[in-house]
Amino acid sequence: MAKVVVVDDDDEEEEIAPKPVSWYNNITSSKIDKWRIWPRLLITLYGVMFFRTTEWFMSLPEPSNAQSAFISVIVGAGAAWFGLYCGSGGSSSGDE
Numbered sequence: 001m002a003k004v005v006v007v008d009d010d011d012e013e014e015e016i017a018p019k020p021v022s023w024y025n026n027i028t029s030s031k032i033d034k035w036r037i038w039p040r041l042l043i044t045l046y047g048v049m050f051f052r053t054t055e056w057f058m059s060l061p062e063p064s065n066a067q068s069a070f071i072s073v074i075v076g077a078g079a080a081w082f083g084l085y086c087g088s089g090g091s092s093s094g095d096e
Contacts, residue, residue: 043085
């Protein structure tokens with residue numbers, strides 16, 4: 001590692017050793033954006049909710065119209081959410 005030399009106002013030179021680079025101080029906000037943590041977490045949670053509500057609905061002996069409407073809203077919201085998730089991909093401008 002190269003040493004960094006800093007010159008003060010008093011024209012005194014001071015050597016400062018740079019911080020070692022490791023995985024936790026190499027993460028930037030743009031890398032976190034590229035990983036798309038929040039959208040992936042939300043789409044996963046929607047999948048769990050969809051599975052659980054579908055399981056519940058199929059176990060009903062005679063579903064009512066209100067219960068059918070509830071499941072219809074869940075499925076429709078999933079289609080909208082999935083469309084937003086797929087359309088929110090990062091730009092392919094070539095920057096890293």
